[in-house]
Amino acid sequence: MEHQNCFHCGDNCDSExxxxxxxxxxxxxxxxxxxxxxxxDLTCYYDLQASPGSAPKEIQxxxxxxxxxxxxxxxxxxxxxxxxxxxxxxxxxxxxxxxWILENLNKLNKNITSSQVNFGKKTxxxxxxxxxxxxxxxxxxxxxxxxxxxxxxxxxxxxxxxxNRSLIYKLGVAGFAFGNVMxxxxxxxxxxxxxxxxxxxxxxxxxxxxFSLPVVFYAGRDYFTSAYKGLRAGILNIDVPIAxxxxxxxxxxxxxxxxxxxxxxxxxxxxLVFFLLLGRFFQQRTYSFLSFERDYKSYxxxxxxxxxxxxxxxxxxxxxxxxxxxxxxxxxxxxxxxILINGRAKIDYSFVTGESDPIxxxxxxxxFAGGKQTTGVIEMEALxxxxxxxxxxLWSNDVFSKNKEDGFTxxxxxxxxxxxxxxxxxxxxSTSYWLFTDSSKxxxxxxxxxxxxxxxxIALSAPFTLGNLLRIFGKLKFxxxxxxxxxxxxxxxxxxxxxxGTITSNKQSSATYDGAVLSTSEGIQLKNTLRGxxxxxxxxxxxxxxxxxxxTLNHFxxxxxxxxxxxHQNDTMKIGSASFVGYDQDTSILNTTVHITSNDQYKxxxxxxxxxxxxxxxxxxxxxxxxxxxxxxxxxxxxxxxLEKLLPSKxxxxxxxxxxxxxxxxxYHQSEGAxxxxxxxGLNDAGALAQSNVGIAISENVNVFSPACDAILDATKFxxxxxxxxxxxxxxxxxKWSFVLSFFYNIIGLYFAVTGQLEPVxxxxxxxxxxxxxxxxxxxxxxxxxxxLE
Amino acid sequence: MSAIYILLSISIVVAIGFFIAFVxxxxxxxxxxxxxxxxxxxxxxxxxxxxxxxxxxxxxxx
Numbered sequence: 094m095e096h097q098n099c100f101h102c103g104d105n106c107d108s109e110x111x112x113x114x115x116x117x118x119x120x121x122x123x124x125x126x127x128x129x130x131x132x133x134d135l136t137c138y139y140d141l142q143a144s145p146g147s148a149p150k151e152i153q154x155x156x157x158x159x160x161x162x163x164x165x166x167x168x169x170x171x172x173x174x175x176x177x178x179x180x181x182x183x184x185x186x187x188x189x190x191x192x193w194i195l196e197n198l199n200k201l202n203k204n205i206t207s208s209q210v211n212f213g214k215k216t217x218x219x220x221x222x223x224x225x226x227x228x229x230x231x232x233x234x235x236x237x238x239x240x241x242x243x244x245x246x247x248x249x250x251x252x253x254x255x256x257n258r259s260l261i262y263k264l265g266v267a268g269f270a271f272g273n274v275m276x277x278x279x280x281x282x283x284x285x286x287x288x289x290x291x292x293x294x295x296x297x298x299x300x301x302x303x304f305s306l307p308v309v310f311y312a313g314r315d316y317f318t319s320a321y322k323g324l325r326a327g328i329l330n331i332d333v334p335i336a337x338x339x340x341x342x343x344x345x346x347x348x349x350x351x352x353x354x355x356x357x358x359x360x361x362x363x364x365l366v367f368f369l370l371l372g373r374f375f376q377q378r379t380y381s382f383l384s385f386e387r388d389y390k391s392y393x394x395x396x397x398x399x400x401x402x403x404x405x406x407x408x409x410x411x412x413x414x415x416x417x418x419x420x421x422x423x424x425x426x427x428x429x430x431x432i433l434i435n436g437r438a439k440i441d442y443s444f445v446t447g448e449s450d451p452i453x454x455x456x457x458x459x460x461f462a463g464g465k466q467t468t469g470v471i472e473m474e475a476l477x478x479x480x481x482x483x484x485x486x487l488w489s490n491d492v493f494s495k496n497k498e499d500g501f502t503x504x505x506x507x508x509x510x511x512x513x514x515x516x517x518x519x520x521x522x523s524t525s526y527w528l529f530t531d532s533s534k535x536x537x538x539x540x541x542x543x544x545x546x547x548x549x550x551i552a553l554s555a556p557f558t559l560g561n562l563l564r565i566f567g568k569l570k571f572x573x574x575x576x577x578x579x580x581x582x583x584x585x586x587x588x589x590x591x592x593x594g595t596i597t598s599n600k601q602s603s604a605t606y607d608g609a610v611l612s613t614s615e616g617i618q619l620k621n622t623l624r625g626x627x628x629x630x631x632x633x634x635x636x637x638x639x640x641x642x643x644x645t646l647n648h649f650x651x652x653x654x655x656x657x658x659x660x661h662q663n664d665t666m667k668i669g670s671a672s673f674v675g676y677d678q679d680t681s682i683l684n685t686t687v688h689i690t691s692n693d694q695y696k697x698x699x700x701x702x703x704x705x706x707x708x709x710x711x712x713x714x715x716x717x718x719x720x721x722x723x724x725x726x727x728x729x730x731x732x733x734x735x736l737e738k739l740l741p742s743k744x745x746x747x748x749x750x751x752x753x754x755x756x757x758x759x760x761y762h763q764s765e766g767a768x769x770x771x772x773x774x775g776l777n778d779a780g781a782l783a784q785s786n787v788g789i790a791i792s793e794n795v796n797v798f799s800p801a802c803d804a805i806l807d808a809t810k811f812x813x814x815x816x817x818x819x820x821x822x823x824x825x826x827x828x829k830w831s832f833v834l835s836f837f838y839n840i841i842g843l844y845f846a847v848t849g850q851l852e853p854v855x856x857x858x859x860x861x862x863x864x865x866x867x868x869x870x871x872x873x874x875x876x877x878x879x880x881x882l883e
Numbered sequence: 884m885s886a887i888y889i890l891l892s893i894s895i896v897v898a899i900g901f902f903i904a905f906v907x908x909x910x911x912x913x914x915x916x917x918x919x920x921x922x923x924x925x926x927x928x929x930x931x932x933x934x935x936x937x938x939x940x941x942x943x944x945x
Contacts, residue, residue, distance in 0.1 A: 189922045196923065212919040261909050269902050273895075293887060300891075 101127050102239070103144030122149040126238050130194070133201055138194045145190035147239040155422060156236075158396030158407035159229035168228065168244070176206070177223040181242035183235065186215040195240060202226065202234055217242075246393040246410060264374055267312040267367040270304040274363045277301050281356040282854045298350040301359040309343050313366045328502075331509035331552050334516060335369065338547025345540040358544060361856045365549050368864045372556035376563075376576045389485050389776065392463065393428055397421070400472065410479055417475045421466045429475045430482045433458050436471035440464035463776060503580055504828055505555045509548065516546045523847040534849045541851040545842035550835030550863040554828050555580075558871040562824045565879035570807035571817055578803045581787045583821040584768050588716060589759065589781070591773035592726035592736075595791050598706050598808065604637055608689075608697015615691050617644060618666050622659040625649050630687055631657065631668075634699060656687075666691050671698075702735060708812025710739050715815040717741040721767070725750050725758060727777055756780035772814075776800050813882075820878050827874045831867050838863035 098105060100116040101123035111118040114131065118124040126146055130138055138145065158164055171178035185191065191210070195217045198208040204226035208219045217240075219231055235242055277297045280290045320336035323329065339362065346357025398420040399408040405420060410428045413419070418434065421427055427440070438454035442464045451467050454460060460473055462482035479485055520542040527535040559576035566573055573579065590596050611619065621644050623635040648660035656669010667674045667690045674690045676698075685701040716722060723745040724736060730748040737746070750758065759769050759781055771778070771785035774792065779800040782788030790802040791811060806814070842859050845851045908914070 189925070192919060192922050193926055196926075210919050210923075211916045212922065213916055258909055258914070261914055262906065265902070265905050265909070269898070269905075273898060296891070300895075 098144060099123050099148075100139070101144060101146040102148050103146075104148070120148050122239070125149070129201065129238060135194060135197060135200060138190050141190040141193055142188045145188050147185050149237055149239045150241060150424065155425070156229055156232050157398070158409075159232055160227070161396070161407060161409075164395060164409070165228050172223070175222065175224055176220060177228065178218065178220045179228055179231070180216050180218045181232070181235070181244070182214075182216050183240050183242050184215060185240050186210065186212065186217070191240070194238070195235075198231075198234070201238070202230070205231065244395055246390040246395055260370065260374055260377060263312040263315075264367070264370045266307050267363060267370050270308045270312075271360075271363040271367040274301045274304050274359050277304075278356060278360045278853070278857070282857075294356070295350075295353075298356055301357070302347065302350060305343065305346070305359045305362055308363045308366050309339060312370060313339055316369070328506065329510040329513045330506045331548060334509060334513045334546070334548050335552060337513075338543055339365070341540050341543040342547070345544070356853050358853050358856055360853065361544070361860045364857070364861055365547060368549055368861070369552055372553040372560075376556035376560040389463065392426065392776070393479070394426055397425070397428055413475050413478060415475055415477060419473050419475060421471050421473060423466060423469055425466055427460050427462055427464045427466065427473070428482075429462050429479055430477045431460050431473040431475045433460055434472045434474055436469060438466060438471045439468045441467050503555065503577060504825060505551065508551065508832060512548060512551065516542070519546075519843065519847070527849065531849075537851075538847060538849050541846035541849070542843065544856060545846045545851060545859070546839050547860075548835070548839075549860060550838060550867045551832060553864055553867050554831035554835065554871060557868050558824050558827050558831070558875055561872055561875040562820065562878065565875065565882065566817065566820075568879075569813070569817075569882055570810045571813075572805045574803045578787060579821045579824055581768075581803070582770065582818055583825045585720070585770040585786055585818075587721040587723065587762060587767045588770045588772065589723045589725050589785070591755075591771075591778050591781075592724055592732070593728055594774040595772055595778075596705055596709055596724070596811075598704055598793075604634060604687075604699040604701045606697055606699050608695075611689075611691075611696060614664070615666070615696070618646075618659065618661050618664060618691075619668065619689065621646060621661070622649065622657055622666055622668060625659075626651055626657050630685070630701065633701070634687060664692060667693075702732070705739060706808070706811045712812050712815055713740045713744065717743065720770075721745075723747065725755050725781070727751065727755075752777040752780050756784045759784045770818075772806075773800070773802075816882055820882055823878050824875060827871055827878075830874075831871050834870060835863055835867055838866075 097110070097117055099119035101118055104119045111121065111124050113124050113127065116127065118127065123146065126149060130136055159168075165177070166172065169177045169179045183195070186195070192212060195210050196208055198217075198219065199205045202221075204222040206220045206222065208217050210217050217235075221228075221231055232242055232244070277300055280297065281294070316332045316336045316339060319330065319332040323333055342358050342362040342365070346359050346362065349355045349357045393410060396407040396409050397413070398405050399413070400418045400420055408417070413429050419429075419431070433454050433456050435456060438458070438460065439451045440454055440460065441451045442461070452464075459476075462479070462485060520539055523542060524535050524539040527538045556576065559579050562579055563573050563576055616638075620635065620638050623631045623638070624643075625646070626632075644661060646659045646661050649657070650659075651657045652669070652673065656667060656673035658665065658667045658669075660666075668687060671677065671686070671688050674688045674695065675693075676688050676690070676695050686698045687701070688698045689696045713722060722741070722743070724740070724747065726732075726746075726748050727750055728748060733746060733748065736744075740746075747758070755778065759771060763769060763784070763786070769785040770787045770789065771781045772789045772791060773779075773782055774790055778788075778790075782790065782800060782802045787804065788802040789804045789806050790800055791808050792805050793808045806817075838859060842851075842856075845855055
């Protein structure tokens with residue numbers, strides 16, 4: 094059968110087809126968006142990219158809270174009573190059509206003066222006239238055209254955030270000074286002794302001095318503070334020898350020009366700082382569309398509807414008190430723990446547990462914060478406030494306030510300790526030697542040693558290797574928070590996996606049939622009955638069953654949350670839960686089952702099993718030789734048998750783990766010296782991800798939120814994990830080799846320094862040469878690794 | 884006064900001029916988003932196309 098796709102959103106429109114204007118649409122929503130665009134001459138939207146849109150969702154009443162002054166105040170970045178500017182995060186932004194339509198919002202609403210998209214961050218900055226329009230109106234407009242903004246509790250707190258651009262400024266200052274100083278010191282490189290060069294050399298030298306001032310005191314400032322902090326903490330980090338080198342370079346150069354002894358090393362000084370900052374810049378570039386710092390606030394809504402004395406009014410989530418009666422609409426998140434009062438709840442806890450099948454609740458049942466209502470409107474009574482709810486309490490654990498990098502010594506800092514000690518020994522030995530032979534040169538040699546060994550090349554090895562690998566990983570859909578994650582990843586010895594959503598895929602599962610064989614006509618009826626139902630289990634079962642003829646059912650009824658029944662040529666069929674079909678001998682409580690009766694006669698049941706990600710077995714077999722493997726699941730032990738068959742025998746399987754248990758498990762093993770990589774997906778893994786040495790979140794769609802972690806791995810690349818870990822180990826090897834390379838340069842430099850022959854020109858050649866060759870070596874080597882990964 | 888003073892001061896003034904331009908560019912946020920402008924630039928034609936009925940000029944473009 095040929096599939097026809099929606100003109101607006103590109104979805105398959107087999108189930109429903111709407112024809113309008115010679116175009117096919119999958120739903121009325123998509124058609125409406127098209128109508129809006131064509132009325133306003135904005136159909137170019139479809140020329141830029143085929144089917145770029147998304148179907149608008151039901152938003153009735155969802156944004157009522159945007160009418161409240163204090164919420165508007167928090168969400169807008171500029172507000173003078175007439176004009177308001179708000180930056181809204183829109184997850185759907187994904188192509189050039191999106192940029193185009195969002196920057197032409199003023200064609201749809203005259204009160205919007207301008208709108209500007211930041212594609213990388215997926216935000217749109219809207220300026221509008223708040224006298225004639227409102228934030229609510231803008232948000233509603235965006236929602237009706239399929240670009241629903243994501244407004245969460247996080248927006249409420251952060252307010253206006255300043256962008257830190259200091260590194261770019263510093264890099265600019267250092268680069269500017271470096272270029273000018275190079276020009277000015279050029280005449281000094283040729284000892285021609287020409288008259289006019291001699292005459293102006295003082296001017297040139299003082300100009301160089303002037304240029305180097307902002308480099309030392311502004312651009313290089315971080316190295317001094319970091320060295321100072323390191324020394325106070327008793328650590329000889331890499332910034333100690335760098336800061337020492339910078340000070341010596343600056344002082345000696347200044348002394349030289351004051352006493353007219355020579356030209357100084359201003360060229361090397363500015364070049365050094367420039368290269369160092371370049372390395373830092375290279376390493377610091379991150380993925381602006383991903384966030385690694387999310388907690389529950391990014392998931393939770395700002396406001397929710399409260400019912401008091403029959404009146405519905407929006408209330409801020411933080412203001413919810415015990416006993417408040419709340420109205421939760423379809424697709425809204427439950428912000429606090431509570432009890433269901435009214436309505437039929439079908440809660441999707443996938444944010445919390447990673448489990449995708451919604452759970453049915455009836456009035457009187459307890460609801461936990463973090464679940465999403467998926468059918469209709471419900472009323473609930475709050476039992477706790479937001480901060481005290483079961484899920485949110487997890488964040489009060491102090492593991493979330495710790496900075497993981499603090500406890501980790503990078504390879505560079507390990508080496509810099511020995512390096513600094515060695516350098517100081519060499520400096521003092523050679524100085525004392527010269528004190529006895531030619532004391533006039535002693536000070537010269539001392540400073541020369543400290544200048545030439547200034548570990549520029551060492552300091553650049555790690556940033557360029559790791560920075561480049563970070564980029565390569567990013568292309569392969571493995572997004573790391575920062576470069577030090579690679580080093581930590583190379584050091585791990587234990588890997589812990591969450592089960593649901595991590596090693597199992599959310600989308601498909603498999604099922605086995607158990608019971609009396611179904612006749613052909615029963616098979617056809619089963620397939621056709623399932624066809625009409627939208628329940629996830631029905632969809633899965635429908636996909637598993639063989640293709641059958643399509644028949645028309647005489648009667649079809651779906652009993653929400655229970656099952657479906659149908660009638661075809663006097664044959665009735667019931668499909669659903671054990672109680673629905675009237676079967677009371679169901680023994681397996683652990684597994685998800687669907688029971689079938691035909692003409693009120695029990696036939697059998699389908700038992701659903703998790704479907705594991707492709708390549709899972711192979712991945713575990715690859716990993717088992719080098720790592721201890723553990724499965725830490727929040728689920729019951731229903732899948733135990735399956736997992737034992739699938740995974741290497743030494744894999745530990747632990748079930749029924751609450752979020753806090755997972756965290757404690759990791760903590761315990763860390764105290765025994767294990768370096769743990771945790772791989773999880775839901776918010777229930779958030780504590781474990783934070784506690785582990787490296788926490789990787791698996792994500793089916795990286796644009797959808799994932800919990801705070803060190804890295805986000807696209808689910809399709811799950812089976813590549815072993816290769817990624819291996820590549821991280823190779824990166825560490827590359828860094829070690831480039832250390833060897835830079836020691837080689839240091840030895841050459843030291844020869845000149847110790848023998849008292851270090852001329853500025855030698856330093857000016859050696860320093861950039863070593864830096865550039867390190868950069869070239871690391872970049873080439875990491876690209877080689879990257880090619881092997883693809 | 885020698886020519887070199889004049890040349891030096893001119894060159895430094897020019898250099899500092901460019902440096903100020905750089906700082907202003909960073910401050911205005913030009914380096915914050917390095918992708919969207921490259922796409923936005925290509926939209927000029929589409930915007931003109933809407934006014935097709937009013938202007939003759941655009942007909943040549945299409």
